Amino acid sequence: MMATILVGMSGGVDSSVAAALLVEAGHEVIGVSLQLYDHSAGGRLARCCSPEDFIDARRVAAALGIRYYVINKEEAFSRHVLDDFVAEYRRGRTPNPCVRCNSSVKFETLVRLARGLSATAVATGHYARVFTDPATGRRSLLRACDRAKDQSYFLFNLTDEQVRLAMFPLGELSKQDVRLAARRLGLETADKVESQDVCFVEGGDYREFLRRRLEESGEREAAGPIVDSRGKTLGLHQGLSRYTIGQRHGLGIAASRRLYVIARNPSGNELVVGGPEELCCSEVALDETSYFGDAPCSPFEATVQVRHRDPGTRALVTPGRAGQAALRFIEPARGVAPGQAAVFYSGDRLLGGGWIARGTQAILPRVARRAPARAAVAK
Amino acid sequence: MRRVYLDHNATSPLGPEARSAMRRLLDEEAGVPLGNPSSPHASGHRARLVVEEARRAVSRLIGAAPSEVVFVSGGTEADNLAIQGIVEPGEPAHLVTSSVEHPAVLEACRKLRERGWELTVVGVDRDGRVHPDDVMKTLRRETRMVSIMTANNETGVIQPIREIAAGVRERGILFHTDAVQSVGKREIDVGALGVDYLAISSHKMGGPVGIGALYVREGAPLRPLLQGGGQERRRRPGTEAALLAAGFGAAADAVRLPGDEDRMRGLRDLLEAEVRRHLAVSAVDIGLVINGEAAPRVAGTSSMTFAGIDNEALVIKMDLAGYAISTGSACSTGSTRPSHVLSAMGLSSTAIASTVRISLGPSTTEEEIRRAAEALTDAVAELASIGRAPLASGAGSR
Numbered sequence: 001m002m003a004t005i006l007v008g009m010s011g012g013v014d015s016s017v018a019a020a021l022l023v024e025a026g027h028e029v030i031g032v033s034l035q036l037y038d039h040s041a042g043g044r045l046a047r048c049c050s051p052e053d054f055i056d057a058r059r060v061a062a063a064l065g066i067r068y069y070v071i072n073k074e075e076a077f078s079r080h081v082l083d084d085f086v087a088e089y090r091r092g093r094t095p096n097p098c099v100r101c102n103s104s105v106k107f108e109t110l111v112r113l114a115r116g117l118s119a120t121a122v123a124t125g126h127y128a129r130v131f132t133d134p135a136t137g138r139r140s141l142l143r144a145c146d147r148a149k150d151q152s153y154f155l156f157n158l159t160d161e162q163v164r165l166a167m168f169p170l171g172e173l174s175k176q177d178v179r180l181a182a183r184r185l186g187l188e189t190a191d192k193v194e195s196q197d198v199c200f201v202e203g204g205d206y207r208e209f210l211r212r213r214l215e216e217s218g219e220r221e222a223a224g225p226i227v228d229s230r231g232k233t234l235g236l237h238q239g240l241s242r243y244t245i246g247q248r249h250g251l252g253i254a255a256s257r258r259l260y261v262i263a264r265n266p267s268g269n270e271l272v273v274g275g276p277e278e279l280c281c282s283e284v285a286l287d288e289t290s291y292f293g294d295a296p297c298s299p300f301e302a303t304v305q306v307r308h309r310d311p312g313t314r315a316l317v318t319p320g321r322a323g324q325a326a327l328r329f330i331e332p333a334r335g336v337a338p339g340q341a342a343v344f345y346s347g348d349r350l351l352g353g354g355w356i357a358r359g360t361q362a363i364l365p366r367v368a369r370r371a372p373a374r375a376a377v378a379k
Numbered sequence: 380m381r382r383v384y385l386d387h388n389a390t391s392p393l394g395p396e397a398r399s400a401m402r403r404l405l406d407e408e409a410g411v412p413l414g415n416p417s418s419p420h421a422s423g424h425r426a427r428l429v430v431e432e433a434r435r436a437v438s439r440l441i442g443a444a445p446s447e448v449v450f451v452s453g454g455t456e457a458d459n460l461a462i463q464g465i466v467e468p469g470e471p472a473h474l475v476t477s478s479v480e481h482p483a484v485l486e487a488c489r490k491l492r493e494r495g496w497e498l499t500v501v502g503v504d505r506d507g508r509v510h511p512d513d514v515m516k517t518l519r520r521e522t523r524m525v526s527i528m529t530a531n532n533e534t535g536v537i538q539p540i541r542e543i544a545a546g547v548r549e550r551g552i553l554f555h556t557d558a559v560q561s562v563g564k565r566e567i568d569v570g571a572l573g574v575d576y577l578a579i580s581s582h583k584m585g586g587p588v589g590i591g592a593l594y595v596r597e598g599a600p601l602r603p604l605l606q607g608g609g610q611e612r613r614r615r616p617g618t619e620a621a622l623l624a625a626g627f628g629a630a631a632d633a634v635r636l637p638g639d640e641d642r643m644r645g646l647r648d649l650l651e652a653e654v655r656r657h658l659a660v661s662a663v664d665i666g667l668v669i670n671g672e673a674a675p676r677v678a679g680t681s682s683m684t685f686a687g688i689d690n691e692a693l694v695i696k697m698d699l700a701g702y703a704i705s706t707g708s709a710c711s712t713g714s715t716r717p718s719h720v721l722s723a724m725g726l727s728s729t730a731i732a733s734t735v736r737i738s739l740g741p742s743t744t745e746e747e748i749r750r751a752a753e754a755l756t757d758a759v760a761e762l763a764s765i766g767r768a769p770l771a772s773g774a775g776s777r
């Protein structure tokens with residue numbers, strides 16, 4: 001069999017164009033869609049990868065003259081992404097399902113299939129680039145040329161093997177270029193609206209998803225106190241997961257100064273709020289860090305993004321034992337949410353990243369030491 | 380290289396007899412276009428004759444009277460009509476089915492449960508067989524119907540219908556069987572089986588998709604699912620599909636038993652023997668289990684579990700090599716659904732994810748089987764030698 005490239009196709013314009021560009025360049029391409037959830041289970045569960053999207057992908061594949069398959073990954077997605085999503089909220093953290101999905105489900109599946117089919121590469125429609133170190137031949141990731149569309153953040157923990165096989169045909173293109181290419185190629189999906197939110201949540205309402213999933217195991221989130229960093233009760237929250245770190249509105253508190261959500265404390269079912277100065281964080285503890293290339297042993301400086309839409313903050317990264325690391329921000333970072341990914345960049349090069357275990361803010365140890373009042377999630 | 384089609388249980392290629400019967404109908408006959416079978420004019424007469432000829436052919440095939448054959452849109456509708464067709468307004472009752480039924484039966488039974496009926500699902504043994512005693516134990520005064528399939532679509536395992544039906548009907552309880560995977564593949568006689576309802580699908584036996592039949596024993600109750608113009612003796616309204624019926628009837632007439640059955644059994648057994656032989660001399664050590672092997676099976680079906688192999692990857696590899704096989708349990712998106720049949724037989728979820736189904740038909744040749752056996756074991760060996768690395772967590776696994 002000729003050198004074959006597997007392309008992950010979602011039915012959206014990005015992956016359609018990625019596939020088309022590879023075909024245009026003369027490669028042997030096979031399109032693969034991953035079925036991540038059961039859409040027949042009542043209503044339109046998600047905004048992406050529905051049976052209708054698969055039909056779109058299938059038709060694009062047919063127009064390109066390539067083979068197309070749908071693989072069922074519902075169980076793996078439920079285990080690695082959905083369960084993790086719920087578990088993180090239970091811990092009072094903010095999950096990042098897209099990062100988990102990319103490495104544990106999408107790339108894991110495509111790479112394994114590529115090996116099985118003796119395919120030489122796995123391509124997706126992600127906006128990112130692969131960099132090969134000319135000296136060592138080691139591969140790592142770069143931001144996409146279109147900085148506004150850059151999705152490298154979500155790919156930070158791809159394994160070495162996954163990166164070895166990865167190709168990102170859209171990495172040098174702008175979103176505008178991609179739409180133009182789609183029209184030039186006559187792709188049906190050229191004007192299809194892209195899903196912006198987490199894929200398994202309809203209309204971006206993750207709270208409803210979470211409520212339903214918790215309900216399935218007989219759990220419910222309980223209301224609890226909103227407290228300041230000294231423990232004084234200021235109001236009532238309606239369930240910790242409804243609030244995001246850094247959120248200012250919707251707290252239902254009359255206060256003389258601006259208050260932001262600075263932490264969710266599940267052991268006391270407390271929502272901790274504070275002023276803008278308390279939102280800032282100078283130190284962050286990370287775990288499960290991974291690097292492209294050899295893990296550094298000594299501290300290094302990097303630009304760190306703690307969210308996808310984060311311009312980045314300069315920090316000193318000190319690697320620790322067992323995949324841990326300490327970040328010390330040179331300028332304080334705002335809205336650091338435990339559970340999110342902290343991704344290290346040097347210019348456009350993605351060095352690696354880790355998961356935020358906790359932000360070291362002066363207030364948190366005080367709050368954590370108080371006795372738990374009531375569980376955050378009750379049966 | 381010609382493609383080899385080994386997924387007859389999903390659908391069978393249109394047989395030559397069905398094809399020519401339908402082709403003939405597409406042409407006008409002496410200036411008389413094919414009309415609506417219910418119309419009084421020459422066109423209607425022509426169409427009506429076609430439908431009734433087809434009905435006779437199907438009834439002959441199963442040993443029924445033509446008046447006992449109701450044309451429907453396929454096996455799924457036949458099952459639904461039988462199961463939902465016994466519901467009378469008033470007190471809900473009890474029905475019994477097995478854990479390995481096709482979703483058309485299971486979902487129709489579950490629908491009755493929503494209406495207040497009680498449902499008992501009888502399990503199967505490790506060979507996929509229902510034990511008659513297990514069914515008898517579940518029967519109660521309120522039991523109105525028992526539904527057990529004649530042969531399973533994933534494994535080919537044949538159920539002891541005659542015994543079960545006898546015991547059930549002795550108690551005055553109705554018996555339905557989904558015979559979709561049996562009719563045309565083995566001798567089926569409704570009198571000998573002793574059933575009240577029997578479902579048939581045209582496209583599983585060389586006829587066109589879009590038509591099937593429900594055998595309804597004379598005197599057995601049946602309330603129609605659909606409301607309309609009163610066709611099929613008020614049991615299934617809608618203009619009868621003369622074109623499809625012609626194909627279905629021709630396919631029924633073309634069934635050659637036991638000849639086809641013996642030949643298909645021989646080829647299936649050859650496939651299994653060849654696969655075993657190739658595996659034995661393969662450099663890679665792969666365990667093979669043939670599910671339901673110890674039970675009587677319909678000729679032509681083989682459910683194979685290759686230990687540690689990803690069945691979706693295997694099906695794709697075979698497709699790329701020119702062979703159409705199946706994982707046995709499909710989702711309408713084209714991916715796989717975990718098999719409830721294999722689960723009922725006690726297979727682990729890993730084993731289920733390593734199982735493929737190969738189903739041949741009357742058109743399959745020995746050469747195709749030999750080539751397929753080799754291609755299958757080559758593909759399995761390649762997948763096995765690549766190794767089964769544990770699912771990476773992403774972080775820290777570099």
